[in-house]
Amino acid sequence: MNAALEPIVGRYLSVDIGGKPCRVYFEEAGEGIPLVCLHTAGADSRQYRHMMCDADITSRYRVIAFDMPWHGKSYPPPGWQDEEYRLSTERYVETVMAFCQALALDRPALIGCSIGGRIVLQLAHQHADHFRALIGVEAADFQQPWYDTSWLHRGDVHGGEVCAALVSGLVAPQSPAVHRHETLWQYMQGGPGVFRGDLYFYRVDGDLRGRLDGIRTDRCPLFLLTGEYDFSCTPEDTLRTAAGIPGAQVTIMRELGHFPMSENPQQFRGYIMPVLDAIAGL
Amino acid sequence: MENHAMPAQDASDAQLAHRFRSRVLLFSRPRQVDMDLLLRVGDAPLLVRIRDGRVETADAPGAPLPSCDVSLRATAAAWSRFWQAVPDAGWHDIFALSKRGELSIEGNLKPLMAHLQFVKDLLATGREVQA
Numbered sequence: 329m330n331a332a333l334e335p336i337v338g339r340y341l342s343v344d345i346g347g348k349p350c351r352v353y354f355e356e357a358g359e360g361i362p363l364v365c366l367h368t369a370g371a372d373s374r375q376y377r378h379m380m381c382d383a384d385i386t387s388r389y390r391v392i393a394f395d396m397p398w399h400g401k402s403y404p405p406p407g408w409q410d411e412e413y414r415l416s417t418e419r420y421v422e423t424v425m426a427f428c429q430a431l432a433l434d435r436p437a438l439i440g441c442s443i444g445g446r447i448v449l450q451l452a453h454q455h456a457d458h459f460r461a462l463i464g465v466e467a468a469d470f471q472q473p474w475y476d477t478s479w480l481h482r483g484d485v486h487g488g489e490v491c492a493a494l495v496s497g498l499v500a501p502q503s504p505a506v507h508r509h510e511t512l513w514q515y516m517q518g519g520p521g522v523f524r525g526d527l528y529f530y531r532v533d534g535d536l537r538g539r540l541d542g543i544r545t546d547r548c549p550l551f552l553l554t555g556e557y558d559f560s561c562t563p564e565d566t567l568r569t570a571a572g573i574p575g576a577q578v579t580i581m582r583e584l585g586h587f588p589m590s591e592n593p594q595q596f597r598g599y600i601m602p603v604l605d606a607i608a609g610l
Numbered sequence: 611m612e613n614h615a616m617p618a619q620d621a622s623d624a625q626l627a628h629r630f631r632s633r634v635l636l637f638s639r640p641r642q643v644d645m646d647l648l649l650r651v652g653d654a655p656l657l658v659r660i661r662d663g664r665v666e667t668a669d670a671p672g673a674p675l676p677s678c679d680v681s682l683r684a685t686a687a688a689w690s691r692f693w694q695a696v697p698d699a700g701w702h703d704i705f706a707l708s709k710r711g712e713l714s715i716e717g718n719l720k721p722l723m724a725h726l727q728f729v730k731d732l733l734a735t736g737r738e739v740q741a
Binding site: 472474475479484485486489490492493494496497498500501502556557559 | 696697699700702703704705706708709710719720723724726727730
């Protein structure tokens with residue numbers, strides 16, 4: 329028999345967000361510096377499972393990844409059936425801060441990808457003193473839309489399938505098939521309209537161009553990592569964003585797309601480890 | 611005397627379309643897809659008829675203005691880059707091509723979106739085999 333028990337442990341946290349009780353699922357592994365992980369739009373915390381099983385990380389970091397309300401194993405808040413889900417910048421920041429405070433995390437490091445990368449920029453702008461360091465993966469203050477998000481939630485096209493098929497092109501061709509399809513499976517499992525609701529933040533409410541002044545990277549280091557195959561948040565988008573933030577440290581990652589930690593964990597490791605080494609040495 | 615020789619670019623377009631045709635004819639998936647997909651490789655059109663998840667025919671249309679559900683149009687140079695064994699960044703997906711203005715997607719987008727991964731997998735048959 330071939331069996332292996334992973335070190336990841338899952339729990340639920342009840343916390344008020346936006347005045348509503350939310351039951352938030354999170355997973356964690358390791359001990360040391362808290363490292364909060366934010367998943368991409370329309371996905372969930374499973375994207376970070378490889379980092380949570382990497383002893384070189386968990387020996388120094390308490391890696392904690394939570395499912396945003398409406399995602400993964402976190403239910404929507406009560407009354408969801410009567411509303412359209414739309415993530416806003418304000419609600420996203422509130423969610424992250426509420427989670428960190430509820431777990432009494434002392435100046436955690438935080439990594440976020442895609443919409444998580446976008447909110448990293450807002451956190452750097454608004455709440456830098458609460459964090460040890462911030463890592464934005466596939467992060468930019470804005471990027472050009474490349475499709476109409478109304479395709480993501482309509483009665484005559486399967487939402488999960490079209491979400492996955494659209495983002496499949498954002499995975500680098502070098503990424504191993506098993507990780508590519510695991511990444512896409514999460515998109516197939518998302519709740520109806522949730523990916524689209526996340527993209528409301530990405531496309532409409534969260535345009536941060538001209539709104540990121542005063543970021544102090546000397547007080548909270550900011551690392552930006554973007555995959556060369558990401559044509560949604562392109563390397564040029566990240567480089568343009570970083571050019572407006574003194575001290576931001578940018579790396580363009582080869583042979584990676586929009587979901588580095590999930591689509592090709594081994595390749596991503598080569599880029600994230602130096603960042604985690606640097607943060608551990610602060 | 612009428613010259614029937616194809617210009618060099620037209621011949622190149624036709625060759626690339628022909629190469630794709632030889633591969634796409636073998637494509638099928640266990641999925642209920644019925645669609646007429648018109649691929650334009652430069653000036654060489656290829657009408658791919660899909661029935662019950664299987665490519666039934668893939669031929670140059672017999673006349674101009676062929677009926678189709680959706681058409682994808684790019685230069686042979688763009689398709690060539692898309693069909694590399696490991697395409698370069700920005701040339702690896704139809705929406706990457708369309709975002710950079712190298713691919714036009716026209717027609718009724720509903721069948722395309724309803725069967726998007728099917729169509730992407732179908733197009734990927736043109737990809738060169740990795741050495």
